[in-house]
Amino acid sequence: MEWFNDFWSTYSTLVFSVGVHALLALSIWLTLSCGLLSLANAAFMGVGAYVSALLTLHLEWSFGSVLLAGGIAPTLVALIIGAPVLRLSGVYLAMATLAFGEVVRITVLNLEITGGPEGLNGIPLATEGWHIALILAVTVYGLARLRRSKVGRAFEAIKEDEVAARLMGINVDRYKLLAFSLGAFIAGVAGALNAHFTFFISPREYGFENAVDILTMAVLGGTSSLIGPMLGSSILTLLPELLRSLQDFRSLVNGAVLVLVVLFLPKGLWESRRIRAFFKRLKGGQA
Amino acid sequence: MLEQQLLNALTLGSVYALFALGFTLVFGVLAVINLSHGAVFMVGSYAALAMVSHLNAPLWVAMLGAMVVSGTIGLLVDVLVLKPLRARNAPHLIPMIATIGVGIMLTSAAQGLFGAEVLRFPEDVMPAGEFMVGDVHVRALEIAIVAIAFLLMAVLFTILKRTQLGRALRAIAESPKAAYLLGINVEGLFHITSFVAAALGGIAGVLIGLNFNAITPFMGQPMLHKGIAVIILGGMGDIRGALIGGLFLGFAEVISKAYLSSQMGDAVAFGLLFLILLVRPSGLFGRKLERKA
Numbered sequence: 249m250e251w252f253n254d255f256w257s258t259y260s261t262l263v264f265s266v267g268v269h270a271l272l273a274l275s276i277w278l279t280l281s282c283g284l285l286s287l288a289n290a291a292f293m294g295v296g297a298y299v300s301a302l303l304t305l306h307l308e309w310s311f312g313s314v315l316l317a318g319g320i321a322p323t324l325v326a327l328i329i330g331a332p333v334l335r336l337s338g339v340y341l342a343m344a345t346l347a348f349g350e351v352v353r354i355t356v357l358n359l360e361i362t363g364g365p366e367g368l369n370g371i372p373l374a375t376e377g378w379h380i381a382l383i384l385a386v387t388v389y390g391l392a393r394l395r396r397s398k399v400g401r402a403f404e405a406i407k408e409d410e411v412a413a414r415l416m417g418i419n420v421d422r423y424k425l426l427a428f429s430l431g432a433f434i435a436g437v438a439g440a441l442n443a444h445f446t447f448f449i450s451p452r453e454y455g456f457e458n459a460v461d462i463l464t465m466a467v468l469g470g471t472s473s474l475i476g477p478m479l480g481s482s483i484l485t486l487l488p489e490l491l492r493s494l495q496d497f498r499s500l501v502n503g504a505v506l507v508l509v510v511l512f513l514p515k516g517l518w519e520s521r522r523i524r525a526f527f528k529r530l531k532g533g534q535a
Numbered sequence: 536m537l538e539q540q541l542l543n544a545l546t547l548g549s550v551y552a553l554f555a556l557g558f559t560l561v562f563g564v565l566a567v568i569n570l571s572h573g574a575v576f577m578v579g580s581y582a583a584l585a586m587v588s589h590l591n592a593p594l595w596v597a598m599l600g601a602m603v604v605s606g607t608i609g610l611l612v613d614v615l616v617l618k619p620l621r622a623r624n625a626p627h628l629i630p631m632i633a634t635i636g637v638g639i640m641l642t643s644a645a646q647g648l649f650g651a652e653v654l655r656f657p658e659d660v661m662p663a664g665e666f667m668v669g670d671v672h673v674r675a676l677e678i679a680i681v682a683i684a685f686l687l688m689a690v691l692f693t694i695l696k697r698t699q700l701g702r703a704l705r706a707i708a709e710s711p712k713a714a715y716l717l718g719i720n721v722e723g724l725f726h727i728t729s730f731v732a733a734a735l736g737g738i739a740g741v742l743i744g745l746n747f748n749a750i751t752p753f754m755g756q757p758m759l760h761k762g763i764a765v766i767i768l769g770g771m772g773d774i775r776g777a778l779i780g781g782l783f784l785g786f787a788e789v790i791s792k793a794y795l796s797s798q799m800g801d802a803v804a805f806g807l808l809f810l811i812l813l814v815r816p817s818g819l820f821g822r823k824l825e826r827k828a
Contacts, residue, residue, distance in 0.1 A: 285628050332813045333812075333813070336812060338627060338628065339568050339627065339628070339631065339771070340771075340812060342568075342628065342631070343568075343763055343767060343808075343812065344809060344812040344813070346760075346763065347763070347764070347767075347805045347808045347809045347812065348809060350760060350802075350805045351802060351805045351806060351809060354802040354805065355802065358796070358802070456756065456760070457756070460635050460639075463632065463635075464635075464636075467632055497643055497644070497646075497647040499639055499642070499643040500639075500640050500643035500644055500647065502636075502639055502643075503635075503636045503637065503638070503639030503640035503641075503642075503643060504636065504640055505636070506632065506633070506635060506636030506639065507616060507633050507636035507637060507640070510616075510620070510625075510629055510632055510633040510636065511616065511619055511620070511633065514623070514625065514629070
């Protein structure tokens with residue numbers, strides 16, 4: 249157990265980050281699975297983080313209810329902006345959600361209660377490893393069930409062809425709003441979890457770069473299954489630690505990974521069909 | 536006081552317009568949101584700075600050099616990244632994601648090469664001289680910036696309106712397939728467009744670098760956001776809209792910074808952008824677009 253304690257005291261924050269990033273990657277996976285490229289997830293994460301941190305600091309709510317509130321607050325925001333924003337599609341949606349993210353960041357930067365540019369300090373440590381593990385497990389289970397349900401199939405139909413989906417009698421607008429706000433919920437909970445183990449949050453952590461990071465995780469891992477986003481987020485969280493020696497050039501690798509994946513692995517690292525084929529070949533070789 | 540602000544706004548707005556022109560040109564012709572445009576802008580200002588301080592080049596040579604350097608980067612991005620994606624017929628958001636990666640790479644490379652701290656142009660290369668017009672304090676630098684920006688825009692407009700090249704580009708913007716069938720060298724023009732757009736972004740970087748005399752690896756990101764705001768204000772792919780949108784944003788920003796608060800300047804731009812997208816996605820001056828499913 250000695251080695252485990254050593255390992256844990258050094259790397260627990262990193263392990264926590266892997267879990268939180270996995271949740272974020274899953275949150276954008278959800279919107280992507282409905283064919284929506286939304287860059288608002290970092291902002292939703294920020295809303296969740298700030299609301300939960302403020303509730304903890306000022307009203308001393310219990311951690312469970314704080315987490316729930318951290319999820320619900322961005323969901324409400326998503327429901328409000330969703331109706332008008334989701335009328336846009338493709339690039340326009342990406343731009344509108346990007347602008348929304350900037351508005352949130354600038355608002356947080358200028359409000360007094362959020363501590364302005366300095367952010368919030370001294371958020372008590374409340375997140376434990378099992379919290380993240382449990383929430384991640386529930387999210388994965390829920391999303392896996394969702395995929396195989398009527399809702400998941402509707403998402404897929406909308407992603408493939410919105411007009412055809414509409415003609416099949418699918419209420420496209422409502423399903424899009426559902427994907428958008430569920431994604432906001434997951435991102436908000438991730439933000440709340442994150443705020444309660446980093447002690448400190450500031451507007452800088454929820455800007456455009458972070459929205460892009462979240463997207464990169466999902467794209468790198470691949471969005472054809474739930475494993476992809478989790479794989480991608482683990483790699484991109486651990487990679488900077490492994491590349492410490494590169495210092496300032498570190499994020500060069502992140503950018504290169506993104507470009508190379510888009511160019512050479514259009515379906516991401518984890519493409520179920522290819523992996524199944526690989527195992528089949530392996531078995532074939534043995535027989 | 537107001538006149539002074541208007542001059543600031545004109546200076547800023549003309550550079551925004553120049554930057555956004557390249558951005559919107561790429562969208563109009565290649566149908567790609569090139570999110571590395573902000574990084575290319577940053578590269579332009581570093582290129583000029585390096586030429587001025589290491590090669591002792593005069594400023595105008597450094598400006599041309601910066602255009603060549605950033606133009607070449609734009610060309611490389613098109614040849615190495617966008618072309619393979621076109622060949623594969625990738626969905627339209629994929630090239631956008633790839634250019635995000637390019638932007639991260641360029642920013643990180645600049646940070647590694649030049650460090651994260653703010654760099655400045657040496658005092659002696661800056662166009663000196665200032666004078667008063669009534670109550671307004673005018674710097675020669677500002678005159679130069681506005682003149683260069685408008686000159687380049689005028690050249691671009693003339694090319695697009697009056698030459699065979701411009702007609703070909705407009706044909707591609709309408710439909711690349713039809714243009715190809717008419718015997719237009721579509722790929723070649725994609726390359727030219729990428730070069731020109733990035734060169735415009737690069738010179739905008741030099742002008743902003745001179746105006747604030749501050750260059751950092753991260754200056755591209757806020758500019759990119761402004762570029763997005765401008766081309767959405769003006770209508771995506773709309774050249775004239777980018778000009779008007781750029782000036783408009785310059786004025787909106789300076790005025791709200793002067794009379795509201797310094798931070799709110801940015802919020803105004805994005806609030807406006809958000810609103811425009813909701814009410815008139817085709818831009819303030821755009822024709823009504825077909826709804827694209």
